[in-house]
Amino acid sequence: MLVSGGGTNLQVLLDRLGPDAPAHVVRVVSNRADSGALDRARSAGIPVTVLRDPADSAELLTALADADLVVLAGYVKLVPAEVVARFRHRLINIHPALLPAFGGAGMFGRRVHEAVLASGAAVSGASVHYVDEQFDRGPVIAQRTVPVRPDDTPDSLAERVLAVEHELLPWVVLELAKRGIPEEPVRLIEDGGT
């Protein structure tokens, strides 16, 4: 996993990927030594790496040497093109909105939900997508919607979207693992989902 923040999505994966699961978190990599996600990884006995330079492809490729699949959750740095090329269709990210809307450079955290509310959108949600050379532009793998309430604030909307993320991300990781991490991009549709 590539992380920069508190790591609740990491925690959900650690909790959901039991001993018999077809996938396991083998390393947590961050651009921030003070990332709460690193503490969660250490508590679970998972090796961690703090990047000296997130733009350094060689350093990142070394950190990802054991990975079959790389999952970004709250990682705020652009992944270098060489790393994207090496992990094409094995590099995924979770984003707290219905891409392609409300994504791109600078669109992370509270700003996303502020933009959704400012737009008057009736629905928001979470997206898992493949990572390419631009922020939040790669093909969508799966999404789940969250109705926007008239009295929503950025924080109340963020909370409900995060709860949906915690269901969507483990589901996508397990589905990709069950399929052996397909080389070609897949679009997963949940039962009754979008």
Ligand code: GRF
């Ligand atoms: C999540 O909302 C994710 O969609 C976004 O950053 C947040 C990370 O949360 N890209 P956490 O660190 O997993 O709690």
